[in-house]
Amino acid sequence: MTSLGSDDEAMTRWVEPPPAHTTTWTGIRDPVVLILVLAGIFDWLSGNPIHSILLFAAAASLLWVALRGTPEEADRPASDRLERADRRSRRGLVPVAVVAAALFSIVVGAFGRYSWPATIAVLVPGAFALWFAWRHAAPFAPGVDFAAEPQKLASRGVLAWIGLFVALGLFELANLLLQPSFKTDSYIHPTLSVMTDPILASHAGRSVVLFVWLALGWFLVER
Amino acid sequence: MTSRYVTLALYGMFALVALALEVRSRRSRSSIPSLSTVFTRIMRTRSGRVGVMAGWVWLGLHFFAR
Numbered sequence: 530m531t532s533l534g535s536d537d538e539a540m541t542r543w544v545e546p547p548p549a550h551t552t553t554w555t556g557i558r559d560p561v562v563l564i565l566v567l568a569g570i571f572d573w574l575s576g577n578p579i580h581s582i583l584l585f586a587a588a589a590s591l592l593w594v595a596l597r598g599t600p601e602e603a604d605r606p607a608s609d610r611l612e613r614a615d616r617r618s619r620r621g622l623v624p625v626a627v628v629a630a631a632l633f634s635i636v637v638g639a640f641g642r643y644s645w646p647a648t649i650a651v652l653v654p655g656a657f658a659l660w661f662a663w664r665h666a667a668p669f670a671p672g673v674d675f676a677a678e679p680q681k682l683a684s685r686g687v688l689a690w691i692g693l694f695v696a697l698g699l700f701e702l703a704n705l706l707l708q709p710s711f712k713t714d715s716y717i718h719p720t721l722s723v724m725t726d727p728i729l730a731s732h733a734g735r736s737v738v739l740f741v742w743l744a745l746g747w748f749l750v751e752r
Numbered sequence: 753m754t755s756r757y758v759t760l761a762l763y764g765m766f767a768l769v770a771l772a773l774e775v776r777s778r779r780s781r782s783s784i785p786s787l788s789t790v791f792t793r794i795m796r797t798r799s800g801r802v803g804v805m806a807g808w809v810w811l812g813l814h815f816f817a818r
Contacts, residue, residue, distance in 0.1 A: 591802055690784075693769055
């Protein structure tokens, strides 16, 4: 029997999940659930039922897991424990992914905005990404000591980013409320989506934005 | 200066602040983490990952879908 190196020891260390009642309470008061529900309500009021159903479904799924009170992914198969190493090996796929994303963007960019083909084309990678995020979330996964790494972030620095995004969200909300109605754009108080309308009016603009959207998704999945 | 330009200027200010935070995070011993580091931390939990990815899917739907 060979002895384990320090990395191997870290990979095989078991991180004890918290008690079930703690997990439940933490899940119920999870700000992510609240944010998703609030965003879903405003999207519903704006006349976008499909979008709000997505947000409500994500919130309901997280709440359901929290109410079950089971530790997340505690019994994941051993192959999943090497997820981080897999990420490095996946970097070889980047050129293929870039070409595929470019082709996707060019083809889907040809579809009209708010058309069913465009809707389905966005929903497919979106559903896959959500499944991937759900499947590969591993706060209590055996073999990975999430409590020990990475370095602790300075709360002041994190607050700076949170403050920026909250302020931007409130400003966007203010502009939305200053529109004549939720479904009528305002020239004086444009929201971000109103400002992107001229770009998204052309095939080339839609293709570029789709490519950036896919790149952002890749960046997030790689976190 | 019209209200529209004030609105646009404020959006620009948000972008500049984000850029400044990111540049500041690159300095050694900075107390401000990079945006990538913040997302990496957020996505260490299932709710964080699902929440962030739901936001990403929502962006695509918002700009392109019905």
